[in-house]
Amino acid sequence: MDKTLLQDKITKLKKEKNAIILAHYYQRDEVQEIADFIGDSLALSIEASKTNASMIVFCGVKFMAETAKILSPDKKVLLPVLDAGCPLADMATAENVMKMKDEIGDASIVSYVNTNVDVKMISDICCTSANAINVVKSLESKKILFVPDKHLGAYVKRNVSDKEIYLFDGYCAVHDSFNKQDIENLLAKYPNAKVCVHPESPLEVIELADFVGSTAGIIKYCKESSVKEFIIATENGIVFELKKQLPNKVFYTLGTKAICVNMKKTTLKNVADALQNDIYEINLTDEQIEKARKPIERMIAIKRQ
Structure with missing residues (x-):
């Protein structure tokens, strides 16, 4: 099916399903063209939570769709490509983060929004690349475990001199x-x-x-x-x-x-298929949503740079 026919099909299905399409800035051009909202991951999830749509199609990677579900638990959230993951997010697990915290001692866990739901659940607060410095500065704790991106963490460390900041060894390839x-x-x-x-x-x-x-x-x-x-x-x-x-x-x-291979996996056909067949739905438990939402809400209150 050519581009115009796919776009028309998506428009029709979107109306039928009362759906909105979110696309991260790193998505293919053709996918950004048909999105209702284009942006960075947290901003997209916040915008989607304010709408009366009953379905969110998140053109991004898995942790982004999870965040959308956390902030819009009553909406159906679809990820058009099942294996569109984030290797950076996958480097950190609740188990290896807690192991590192135990080794450090009493430290606040600051997790980048680029983490999976299990890590958000054990975090004291989340951060974005826009507010990471202000988030760390806002904490009373003098010991910070920054998860998972070591480069973003090093940038924060360079700009926050009064904290002892420990960096998880993760990175965006x-x-x-x-x-x-x-x-x-x-x-x-x-x-x-x-x-x-x-x-x-x-x-x-x-x-x-x-x-x-x-x-x-x-x-x-x-x-x-x-x-x-x-x-x-x-x-x-x-x-x-x-x-x-x-x-x-x-x-x-x-x-x-x-070029991020995972961000480029989503095509117009994937978006159309997701809308037509309600695939692939992000399902989180009430406990996951409740625990992961708290550090995100704390983050949202912090000023962006």
Whole structure:
């Protein structure tokens, strides 16, 4: 079925099922085109919770759909591709996080929103890449176990001097692959470009940045800047929204290195199939929802950068 027919089918099914489609900035262009909301993972889940839709189709990865279910327990949440997972989230389990906490001693667990539900359930508070520094600063505890992204954790550690911050050894394979040379090579070609870096990147990359922040933060920075050229050190999918909002500006990426395979698994056909057949539903127990919701709600109250 061609693109136009699939889009028409999705529009029809969406109306029949009273569904909304959420797409992360890293999704394929064609999927972002048919989404009702495009954004970063937490913002999407919050927006969906405010709607009167009875079904959410989350075009992203599993932990994102789980978060949507946690914040909208009465809605049916579908993940169009069953094996669209996040290797970073999967690195942390409730068992290995608690083992590390036991070794450290009395510490508050701050878990990045990029975690599965079992880790959220044992967390004191969650954070996003936009509010991680403010979340850690807000805690009375002097000992922090930051889970699971070591690069985001190192960035927080560099900006919070009065806490003892222990880092879980997790990483996003895409951002972890970025290095100083990648940025310097692009700057040699485009010396007038501003460098925008996601904090899941290594510190050597962050140190070359003009701006460090979340996907939404990067878009905001590019919109507000008078500069016309930008080097974007995060997953390539964000460029679709950047070009849509800023057609007169130019964006340079780190090429094939900056592609998340899991984020690119979802196609228009997958979205249509999910809507037609109600697959694949995210099912969480009442206990999982209740326990995981508390650290998320604490996080939502924290100011974003």
